[in-house]
Amino acid sequence: xxxxxxxxxxxxxxxxxxxxxxxxxxxxxxxxxxxxxxxxxxxxxxxxxxxxxxxxxxxxxxxxxxxxxxxxxxxxxxxxxxxxxxxxxxxxxxxxxxxxxxxxxxxxxxxxxxxxxx
Amino acid sequence: xxxxxxxxxxxxxxxxxxxxxxxxxxxxxxxxxxxxxxxxxxxxxxxxxxxxxxxxxxxxxxxxxxxxxxxxxxxxxxxxxxxxxxxxxxxxxxxxxxxxxxxxxxxx
Numbered sequence: 001x002x003x004x005x006x007x008x009x010x011x012x013x014x015x016x017x018x019x020x021x022x023x024x025x026x027x028x029x030x031x032x033x034x035x036x037x038x039x040x041x042x043x044x045x046x047x048x049x050x051x052x053x054x055x056x057x058x059x060x061x062x063x064x065x066x067x068x069x070x071x072x073x074x075x076x077x078x079x080x081x082x083x084x085x086x087x088x089x090x091x092x093x094x095x096x097x098x099x100x101x102x103x104x105x106x107x108x109x110x111x112x113x114x115x116x117x118x
Numbered sequence: 119x120x121x122x123x124x125x126x127x128x129x130x131x132x133x134x135x136x137x138x139x140x141x142x143x144x145x146x147x148x149x150x151x152x153x154x155x156x157x158x159x160x161x162x163x164x165x166x167x168x169x170x171x172x173x174x175x176x177x178x179x180x181x182x183x184x185x186x187x188x189x190x191x192x193x194x195x196x197x198x199x200x201x202x203x204x205x206x207x208x209x210x211x212x213x214x215x216x217x218x219x220x221x222x223x224x225x226x
Contacts, residue, residue: 034215044153044161044204046215057213060119093160101215102208104151104166111160 001026003094003109017081021094033077037090084116120209122218129224138221140188140205148207150188155202200225
């Protein structure tokens with residue numbers, strides 16, 4: 001499976017960050033699809049994931065602002081993060097696991113840098 | 119919430135063995151995955167499910183997990199192994215993915 005993130009590289013403070021991950025080489029109609037981010041010079045942070053059926057789980061620290069959804073017709077899944085601040089500036093990765101939520105992430109997108117600035 | 123603790127840095131000479139630890143409450147009861155991340159690149163899994171090596175990963179990489187500590191061991195360290203390493207688990211009680219804080223491996 002190959003993954004590719006797309007979306008704006010610059011978002012204004014208080015606006016909504018929106019990214020899409022396109023899946024190729026496999027069907028999105030299986031398993032979990034995940035968003036992970038990494039602020040500059042910092043550690044990886046799990047944002048949340050969506051099961052192909054639409055069920056979701058989110059990082060508690062972001063839960064009030066985040067939404068992850070899947071579009072099986074387009075073989076894509078998406079991230080929306082509302083009310084962004086400078087602290088949301090990060091490289092955002094989409095990733096998928098071998099089978100289940102306890103498996104390793106075996107496929108990653110290349111990552112896309114999103115800056116929050118006015 | 120579940121927390122994974124890694125040392126910020128580990129230094130080793132070429133040819134020696136590097137051990138990177140990942141501490142967590144009863145982590146031995148969870149499956150631990152390890153990722154290598156080079157600057158500007160996406161992470162790559164080097165050990166999965168405590169001690170399985172994905173295809174293409176050298177045998178020099180191995181893992182262990184027991185009690186409150188998991189470990190990634192890199193034998194015969196090479197300059198090319200210099201990178202950041204992260205441990206990761208699935209916390210079934212909260213249904214959340216947890217990453218450790220990362221360890222920078224320096225090959226001196």
